[in-house]
Amino acid sequence: MSRRALVVRLDGAGDVLLAGPAVRAVAATPDIDVTLLCGPAGEAVGRMLPGARDVMVWASPWVLGHPPPVDGADIDRIVHELSERDLDEAVVLTSFHQSPLPTALLLRMAGVARISGASVDYPGSLLDVRLRPGDGPDDTLPDDLPEAQRGLAIAAAAGFRLPVGDHGGLAVSPPPDVSHLLAGSGAPYVVVHPGAAVGARRWPAGHHVRAAALLADAGVRVVVTGGPGERALTAVVAGRHGLDLGGRTTLAELAGVLAGAAAVVVGNTAAAHLAAAVRTPVVSLFAPVVPAVRWRPYRVPHVLLGNQSAACRDTRARDCPVPGHPCLSGVGPEEVVRAVDRVLSLPAAEVPR
Numbered sequence: 001m002s003r004r005a006l007v008v009r010l011d012g013a014g015d016v017l018l019a020g021p022a023v024r025a026v027a028a029t030p031d032i033d034v035t036l037l038c039g040p041a042g043e044a045v046g047r048m049l050p051g052a053r054d055v056m057v058w059a060s061p062w063v064l065g066h067p068p069p070v071d072g073a074d075i076d077r078i079v080h081e082l083s084e085r086d087l088d089e090a091v092v093l094t095s096f097h098q099s100p101l102p103t104a105l106l107l108r109m110a111g112v113a114r115i116s117g118a119s120v121d122y123p124g125s126l127l128d129v130r131l132r133p134g135d136g137p138d139d140t141l142p143d144d145l146p147e148a149q150r151g152l153a154i155a156a157a158a159g160f161r162l163p164v165g166d167h168g169g170l171a172v173s174p175p176p177d178v179s180h181l182l183a184g185s186g187a188p189y190v191v192v193h194p195g196a197a198v199g200a201r202r203w204p205a206g207h208h209v210r211a212a213a214l215l216a217d218a219g220v221r222v223v224v225t226g227g228p229g230e231r232a233l234t235a236v237v238a239g240r241h242g243l244d245l246g247g248r249t250t251l252a253e254l255a256g257v258l259a260g261a262a263a264v265v266v267g268n269t270a271a272a273h274l275a276a277a278v279r280t281p282v283v284s285l286f287a288p289v290v291p292a293v294r295w296r297p298y299r300v301p302h303v304l305l306g307n308q309s310a311a312c313r314d315t316r317a318r319d320c321p322v323p324g325h326p327c328l329s330g331v332g333p334e335e336v337v338r339a340v341d342r343v344l345s346l347p348a349a350e351v352p353r
Contacts, residue, residue, distance in 0.1 A: 003029075006082070006090040006112070007052070007155075008037045008103055010063040012197060013251070013270035015147070016042035017277055018298065019093050020049045021168045022151035026091060027051030028163040035085060039064055041197075044251040045270070048172040056081065062102045065198070065318060075106070082110035089114035091158050093151045096133060096143065096294070097316065101126050116158035118150070129157050144293045169299040170277035175256035181245060182223065182257070189221035190340060191261040191280075194237045195230040196269040198318040203267055203285040203328045208237040210333035211265065215340065216241035223261065225254060225271065263343050265336060267328075268295055276300040281343040283336060287320075287327050288313040301346040303339040305331045 005026050009019040016038050027034045027050075036052040038045075039059060046055040058078050061067045068074070090112050092100035100117030104126035107115050116129035118141050123130050131141040131154060141153055152168060155161070162168055182189070192215075194208040212222045222242030226234040234246025249257060254271065258264055259278035266272045267285045275282050275297065282302040286292050289312050296304055310327035312320060320327075 003032045003088045004035070004086060005029075005032055006035050006037055006056075006085070006087050006107070008090060008092045008100075008107075009042065009151075010037065010039045010058070010060040010103065011095075012039060012041040012065075013045040014197075014268075014273045014295075015095070016045045016049070017170055017172070017270065017273040018147040018295075019151050020051075020170055020172070020277070021148050021162065021166075022091065022093055022155040022160075023049050024051040024166060024171070025152060025155040025160040025162045026158075027053075028166070029160055035087075037082075045172075045274075048252060048255070050171055050173060056085075060103070063098065079106055079109045082107065082112070085110075087112045089158070090116070091155055091160070092117035093154055094118060095147065096150070114158075116154060118154055131157050144291065146296075146298055147294050148298050150294075167299075169279075170273060172255055172274070172277045173252075175252050175259055175278065178249070178253050178256035178260065181249065181253065182260070183243060187221050188262045189223045189243075189260070190215055191223050191225055191258060191264045191266075191275075192237060192242065193225045193264060193266040193269070193271040194233055195226045196267040200289045200312065200317045200320045200325075201267045201269060201287045203331065204325070205233060205236060207329070207331070207333050207336075208265075209239060211336045212237055212239065212241045214333055214337045218337065220340075223257060225249065225257060263340050265340065272297050276302075281346065283339040283343055285328055285331060285336070289315050289317045289320075301343055303343045303346075305335065305339060 007023050035054045036046045037056045043057045059068050061070045090107050094100050104115050114128045118131040133141045196202045224234045224238040224242045226246035228247040231247040234244050238244035258275045263281045264275040265283045282297040284304045286306045288308045307327045311322045
């Protein structure tokens with residue numbers, strides 16, 4: 001009889017992508033079925049992750065940036081759905097600033113017998129396997145691990161490790177053919193992805209426009225991507241210089257567009273991690289509101305731009321707390337074009353600091 005395991009990552013698409021190696025580690029165990037529990041924004045990515053046979057979706061009131069109210073009926077519903085799965089164990093993945101304990105309480109209520117997670121706080125009877133984050137002598141999970149490695153460490157503590165030959169990079173299922181979206185041209189192209197989930201992580205739109213124009217003037221084909229809510233932005237950035245695919249791709253199709261690109265210019269958002277999953281080099285416009293050591297493009301050639309010592313550093317702000325957004329606005333379009341040239345020349349194994 002197969003064991004049933006749940007991997008939990010209740011955040012958005014980028015965080016679920018970074019949970020992919022841990023999902024594969026759990027799924028590598030013989031005779032185990034893995035279900036992923038994620039937030040609504042992570043569902044499409046979750047269904048692309050190798051190793052996850054099923055995906056459950058729940059909007060958590062203690063994780064999401066725009067959380068729903070706590071509702072007793074909704075809590076009862078998710079506990080019931082989890083109990084119906086007859087789960088043998090769960091691995092709760094969290095970032096350094098999150099606690100697994102509210103989720104662990106629901107899992108206990110659903111009858112899950114073995115729960116693993118990383119918690120600074122005393123877990124009582126909520127965790128069977130507890131990693132203690134920090135750099136002290138009694139801590140078991142070092143600070144400043146990249147998010148993918150943090151997830152793997154939690155999975156390893158629970159007894160799950162990647163199989164031989166899996167080196168722990170990000171991965172998604174093979175994307176579909178997207179030649180029809182690219183106007184039938186086989187010419188090399190660079191993707192410019194100007195949007196981001198939160199304003200504090202966005203490079204100014206005018207800088208994107210100028211960078212797209214400079215790339216086009218240099219003979220580079222520019223493809224501009226974005227979600228359905230970013231069509232006005234992508235149209236402005238594409239202008240007469242690029243192909244505007246804003247709002248015209250599914251997430252799987254976006255993966256296909258990124259996979260075919262020579263490089264991607266993008267902020268700290270899900271598209272950066274999707275590019276890493278399809279092994280496309282990244283010019284990362286990274287706002288230091290969260291640590292780059294944890295969320296920079298993972299195991300893919302990239303150039304990191306942005307003032308990582310700016311006053312907004314480590315604030316986790318959604319809207320820039322510093323007038324003028326200096327951490328990113330100080331990065332000029334010419335610098336980005338030079339970074340594109342540089343990232344295209346990097347060896348595949350090089351990850352510059």
